[in-house]
Amino acid sequence: MLTGLRLSNIALIERLELSFSEGFTVLTGETGAGKSILLDALDALLGGAQGSAGARLLRRGAERGTIEASFSLSPPLQAWLQQQELEVEEGELLLSREWRLTEERLSSRNRLNGVVVSRAQIQELRPLLLDLTVQGQTQQLARPGQQRRWLDRFGGEGLSLLLTPVAAAWRQWKQAAAALEQARSDWDQLQQQRAAQEQLLADLEAAQLQDPQERQQLQNEENRLAHGVRLQEGVMVLLGRLQEGAEQAPSVLDHLAACEQELLQMEALDGGVSELRSCCSDGLAALQDLARELDRYGSGLDSDPESLAELQERMAQLKALERRHGQELAGLIALRDRLRQQLAPGGGEASLEALELAEQRARQLRDQANASLSAARRQAAAALEQQLMQALRPMGLANVRFAVAIAPAPAGEEGADAVQFQFSANPGVPLAPLAEVASGGEMSRFLLALKTCLAATDQHVTLLFDEIDTGVSGRVSGAMAELLARLAKQRQVFCVTHQPLVAAAADHHFRVSKQVLEGVTHTRVSQLRDTQDRQAELAELAGGDSGEASSYAASLLDQYGR
Incomplete structure (x- = not known):
């Protein structure tokens, strides 16, 4: 429920603060006084008035304007806030939008309980808060899928539960169909280029590719072979210093063995030297291990020019393959394995058959889910037809006929139904698309009747009607007033009206008027x-x-x- 509205520097309003209650509220006033400004402000607060429309909404001469509204919480609204991880204080949602004009550049920002939120979040939030209806809303009727969405809303939770498996089944089929289409394309291309593909496979097989890291391993081996002499020299120098000594000096091992002997003698005199002697013994053993490993490494070194030439030839072959096909070794191995499967007798056909079977199964599941949804829609359509005509006939449409035409449509995430509202207001006139044949007054009455029918399934959204009773007779406006009053027993309802019959039925009445002070026009709103x-x-x-x-x-x- 909308509980409060505050405006600052919006249109002809310098500053305004209003409080609202449940039930039926009307706004009246002379033409041009600005009755629709309040509804325009709520529309702008919830994602409307973008670009130049926002600039027109800002009061002339002002550099900053603000719209702020407070709402009591409903269960769907609380669930959305939890999903968005937004906190609520004192059980109330405070939504604001601020415009700033800086160096002729207009910017706006939305906040929810003080936290900045995106326009996408506001658009998600809007249908949980407000439903705005204006006279002759044919553009909304003409939006793709809008009539289907209204029917689904009327169908309630039972129909809504069917939409999730329909969307999931459609996405699974879409994936299977895309995989099949790609496989067929690959197969057709393979057939057209089979000779080239077979030659490519032969080249890759001849290369005997096994390890994606082979090039790196060959590079390491090439380095070792190319520098074999230098590495052997290094081994000899190290072994000489460790085992034989240099320039008639004892070797490192001799020195360390002598140190060990000296520490053994010292240990006999002082047991505290045992740890030092142990460290020396460990070092001597480690160096002896090092000498053995160096000897083993040196014996494995090979500077054979023939082996080096063969290795370099293999590396050149791999580089040439990578360059020719624009892929690294791992990609070439994957390409070879794929070609093996595709070019093997029956290999490609088997893969295609498996994908065709997967697509067929996914399509069957999709169609089954769509069939269940279509049946639920037809049941909801029959109930909507009956309820709408009951609501329309007292409003000067005694001979009205209304039907919901459901026709097959390409499958999508919302099923495989095209829904069209068909309408006839006069006897002998065949049913035709509502958006094409309904007059402005008939459209207003239809939208009011439709929102009344939807009220049972959308009990938590505030309804706003902007002059939908314009151009109707007194008897019809009386029927509309009764319908609005009855609707307000379930929902909070606002209506901008020129009809005294409608205004008299309201629980709360606000008057909008204009004043000119010092040559500047101001809009006032008083309850x-x-x-x-x-x-x-x-x-x-x-x-x-x-x-x-x-x-x-x-x-x-x-x-x-x-």
Whole structure:
């Protein structure tokens, strides 16, 4: 429920703060006073008024404008906030949008309970808060899938539960179909280039590719072979210093053995030297191990020019393959394995058959899910047809006919149904698409009836109607007033109206007026709490301040117990 609205420097409003209650609220006032500004502000707050529309919304001469609204929480709203990991204080949602004009550049920012949120989040949030209906809303009717979405909403939770498996089945089929299409394309290309592919496989087989790291291993081996003489010299120098000594000096091992003997003699005199002697013995053993490993390494060194030449020839072969096919060794091995499978007798056909079977199974599951959804939609369509005509007939459409046409459509994430609302207001006139044949007044009544039918499934969203009763007769406006009042028992309802019959049925009445102060036009909004004030406003709507208009206004208020 919308509980409060605050505006600052918006259109003709310098500053305004309003509080709202549950039930039916109307806004009245003379033409041009700015009644629709409040609904425009809520629309802008929830993602509308982008670009130049936002610039027009900012009050002339102001560099900053703000719209702020507070809402009580509903279960769907609480679930969305938890999903977005947004905290709520004191059980209320505070939503704001601020515009700033800096060096002729207009920017805006949305906040939810003080936290900056994106426009995408606001667009997700909007259907959980408000549903705005304006007269002749044919553009909304013409949006692709809009009539289907209304039917699904009317179908309630039972129908909604079918949408998830339908979307999942469609995505699985889409993946299977894409894999099959790619495989068929590859197969066709393979057949066209079979001779070249067979030659490519022969080249790769001849290369005897095994290890993706072979080139690196060959590089290491080449380094070892190419520098075999130098490495052997290094081994001899090291072994000479460790075992034989240099320039008639004892070797390292001789020195360390002598140190060990000296420490043994010292240990006999002082047991505290045992740890030092142990360290020396460990060092001597480690150096002896080093000498043995060096000797083994040296014996394995090979400077054979023939072996080096063979190794370099293999490396050149691998480099040439990589360069020719634009792939590293690992990619070439994968290519060879793929070609082996494709070119093997029956290999490609078997793969295609498996993918065809997978696509067929996925399509069957998709079609089964779509069939269940279509059946639920037809059941919902029959109920919607009946309820809509019951709501429309009292509003001057005694001969109305309405049907929901459901036709097959290409499968998608929302099923395989094309939904079209068909309408006829007069006897003998065949049913035709609603958006094409309904007049503005008929469209207004239809949208009001539709929102009434949807109220049972969308009980947590505030409804806003902007002058949908324009151009209808008094009898019809009375029927619309009763429908709005009945709707407001389930939902919070706002309506901008020129009809005294509609205004009299409201629980709460706000008057919008204009004032010119020092040459500047201002919009004022005041709540009419006193019966006399409401009677005067209704008399103004009925045609003036005459005695007849005043008596008529009093009778309307008495009729609704206001």
